[in-house]
Amino acid sequence: MAGYAFWRLVQAAIAVFGVMTIVFVIMRLAGDPTLLLVPEGATREHIEALRHELGFDRPIAVQYVAYLADVLRLDFGQSVVQRLPATAILASRLPYTLELALGASAIALLVGIPAGVAMAVWRGGALERLLATFVVTGQSMPTFLSGILLILVFGVLLGWLPTSGSGGLSSLVLPSIALGALSMATFARMARIAVVDELSKDYVRAARARGLSQGAVVVRHVLRNAAVPVVTIAALEFGNLLAGAVIVETVFAWPGIGQLAIQSIQSRDFVVVQVVVLFVSVIYVAMSLLADLAYAWLDPRIRLHG
Amino acid sequence: MSDVLLAVENLTVDIGGTAVVDGVSFAMRRGEVLALVGESGCGKSLTAMALLRLLPPAARLAAGRVVLEGQDLAALPERAMRRLRGEALSIIFQEPTASLDPLATVGSQIVEAYRVHRGVTRAEARRAARDMLDAVGIPDAERRLEQYPFELSGGMCQRIMIAIALVCGPSLLVADEPTTALDVTIQAQILDLMRKLVAERGASILIITHDMGVVADIADRVAVMYAGRVVEVAPVAELFASPRHPYTALLLASVPRLDATPKAQLATIEGRVPSPDEFGVGCRFAGRCPLAVQRCHEAPPALADIGRDHAAACWRSADVARLMEPAS
Ligand SMILES: Nc1ncnc2c1ncn2[C@@H]1O[C@H](COP(=O)(O)OP(=O)(O)OP(=O)(O)O)[C@@H](O)[C@H]1O
Ligand code: SF4
Ligand SMILES: [Mg+2]
Numbered sequence: 001m002a003g004y005a006f007w008r009l010v011q012a013a014i015a016v017f018g019v020m021t022i023v024f025v026i027m028r029l030a031g032d033p034t035l036l037l038v039p040e041g042a043t044r045e046h047i048e049a050l051r052h053e054l055g056f057d058r059p060i061a062v063q064y065v066a067y068l069a070d071v072l073r074l075d076f077g078q079s080v081v082q083r084l085p086a087t088a089i090l091a092s093r094l095p096y097t098l099e100l101a102l103g104a105s106a107i108a109l110l111v112g113i114p115a116g117v118a119m120a121v122w123r124g125g126a127l128e129r130l131l132a133t134f135v136v137t138g139q140s141m142p143t144f145l146s147g148i149l150l151i152l153v154f155g156v157l158l159g160w161l162p163t164s165g166s167g168g169l170s171s172l173v174l175p176s177i178a179l180g181a182l183s184m185a186t187f188a189r190m191a192r193i194a195v196v197d198e199l200s201k202d203y204v205r206a207a208r209a210r211g212l213s214q215g216a217v218v219v220r221h222v223l224r225n226a227a228v229p230v231v232t233i234a235a236l237e238f239g240n241l242l243a244g245a246v247i248v249e250t251v252f253a254w255p256g257i258g259q260l261a262i263q264s265i266q267s268r269d270f271v272v273v274q275v276v277v278l279f280v281s282v283i284y285v286a287m288s289l290l291a292d293l294a295y296a297w298l299d300p301r302i303r304l305h306g
Numbered sequence: 307m308s309d310v311l312l313a314v315e316n317l318t319v320d321i322g323g324t325a326v327v328d329g330v331s332f333a334m335r336r337g338e339v340l341a342l343v344g345e346s347g348c349g350k351s352l353t354a355m356a357l358l359r360l361l362p363p364a365a366r367l368a369a370g371r372v373v374l375e376g377q378d379l380a381a382l383p384e385r386a387m388r389r390l391r392g393e394a395l396s397i398i399f400q401e402p403t404a405s406l407d408p409l410a411t412v413g414s415q416i417v418e419a420y421r422v423h424r425g426v427t428r429a430e431a432r433r434a435a436r437d438m439l440d441a442v443g444i445p446d447a448e449r450r451l452e453q454y455p456f457e458l459s460g461g462m463c464q465r466i467m468i469a470i471a472l473v474c475g476p477s478l479l480v481a482d483e484p485t486t487a488l489d490v491t492i493q494a495q496i497l498d499l500m501r502k503l504v505a506e507r508g509a510s511i512l513i514i515t516h517d518m519g520v521v522a523d524i525a526d527r528v529a530v531m532y533a534g535r536v537v538e539v540a541p542v543a544e545l546f547a548s549p550r551h552p553y554t555a556l557l558l559a560s561v562p563r564l565d566a567t568p569k570a571q572l573a574t575i576e577g578r579v580p581s582p583d584e585f586g587v588g589c590r591f592a593g594r595c596p597l598a599v600q601r602c603h604e605a606p607p608a609l610a611d612i613g614r615d616h617a618a619a620c621w622r623s624a625d626v627a628r629l630m631e632p633a634s
Pocket of ligand 3: 350351352482
């Protein structure tokens with residue numbers, strides 16, 4: 001198990017390194033930010049001087065090596081626009097995104113998994129059809145569309161909930177639903193598949209033959225076995241939530257890192273873009289690492305002999 | 307007839323409108339081992355599952371009575387049936403490893419089987435589980451209880467399944483091909499174990515098998531099934547010596563020697579088993595039967611007593627001994 005964990009850690013580091021490299025190159029190819037920073041009508045010398053000051057006149061490879069060296073020293077640079085440490089900007093936005101991601105995860109897990117289990121246990125019945133409609137809706141609606149619909153219905157028409165900005169629990173509800181809907185559908189589908197799969201296994205019939213009720217077999221045996229695949233996707237879904245946050249934060253004017261990423265891309269503040277992407281990819285990779293370890297921990301066949 | 311433990315009467319299991327188990331009847335005495343034999347797909351497993359009312363979702367118990375110790379299981383509400391499973395009658399299956407929850411220790415599964423019927427503490431149940439492991443010949447019980455199914459061999463898992471099945475002391479153990487998935491030496495050990503436990507506990511075993519070696523080894527009586535029906539029932543020695551149904555006779559003739567290898571499987575008989583939509587109105591064996599006459603195609607022969615403790619469902623059962631080659 002320790003050897004396995006180490007190997008996965010190495011893989012994770014390679015993945016993060018890959019993402020850093022790709023983002024770095026893409027941001028450089030996207031154009032020179034110096035032009036966006038200088039006031040209109042600046043002289044050529046002025047621009048050149050600023051470019052030199054920011055280090056953009058060096059070859060990309062040199063800039064890249066310097067960047068890597070900085071990152072290794074945990075120096076993530078200064079925003080060229082705001083002239084503040086990029087990490088400080090990230091840190092100021094992070095709590096909002098975490099709040100949103102937690103809200104969305106709660107909705108996704110607490111609605112998705114029970115719905116999936118119910119669909120599996122009562123498959124073929126009216127409840128399954130009802131829940132399936134619900135799940136398909138969550139799954140097929142693009143996040144920006146469900147966001148706008150939620151705003152229209154609960155914000156504009158009914159006026160029940162705030163639709164823009166962050167302020168208290170009530171402002172969290174709609175963006176959490178918009179962000180969580182897709183993951184909720186994924187959880188429901190995965191939980192349903194996993195539970196149906198488990199229910200057809202011999203050990204279920206054998207457990208019933210011991211005198212357990214169907215419900216007791218589900219609670220005591222099936223859920224734990226079905227959890228193995230679901231836990232794996234749960235961690236990955238958390239990574240997906242961060243990606244979805246970009247859209248939801250824009251639609252709901254939510255001041256998190258998704259919104260920060262969009263704003264920074266627009267202003268070619270690539271130091272901030274890099275730190276946001278690096279952060280998200282570290283979280284993403286850490287989550288998939290966690291998923292693998294949880295998988296191994298849940299399954300004694302891997303836990304004891306992996 | 308108070309020594310009758312189980313009476314199955316006219317048991318009928320329906321899948322998609324056809325009776326794949328069709329009017330099966332047989333009885334078992336206390337302490338007896340009855341073997342249920344027949345070709346693949348003749349309905350043995352469905353019969354077994356119907357006894358415990360654990361049929362697969364596609365199948366339905368369409369008719370019949372399953373009277374265990376005077377109580378008709380087929381008519382019980384599910385809650386009452388649940389109280390009997392594992393307590394009055396237990397079942398073990400062909401695939402012992404797949405029958406255990408892979409994520410739970412074997413100990414917890416034996417404990418669970420005990421506690422679901424006995425309102426005892428975990429510690430007491432654990433003691434019962436340990437005693438059970440001793441009884442099924444698993445040494446080092448304390449350590450074994452903590453192990454997971456994947457850490458045990460198939461033979462060990464089957465011993466665990468037997469421990470689970472017997473921990474509440476049921477009067478009937480249904481064993482659906484309990485040794486088929488195991489290798490030959492382990493098979494013999496498991497059969498020995500089952501025989502010993504029946505003798506000690508006075509339980510009865512309904513054993514389902516393809517294997518005439520197993521039948522000869524463990525059974526007191528045999529019920530032969532063909533295409534969803536019981537065609538012959540007799541004590542094992544009598545059945546082997548003088549079968550009264552042509553199917554049984556062919557079945558035995560195709561086995562090399564009774565006392566030869568325990569691996570002697572049911573060999574193939576000319577032709578093939580009809581599928582349910584080809585059953586027709588007459589005897590279901592008529593298409594393959596060397597003795598078939600016109601009448602066989604027109605009306606189904608009922609299972610009728612043809613001697614002491616011997617029944618067969620054949621219009622020409624009286625002619626079988628004379629006309630067919632005796633088992634060599
Ligand atoms: N879940 C199911 N769905 C549909 N048909 C089934 C199902 N289970 C069994 N059958 C059918 O019912 C018939 C009897 O099956 P059963 O499993 O009782 O046979 P068996 O005598 O136990 O055979 P084997 O020796 O191969 O185990 C077969 O024709 C089989 O195809
Ligand atoms: S009833 Fe006829 S067809 Fe059926 S087994 Fe007897 S002789 Fe053969
Ligand atoms: Mg079978």
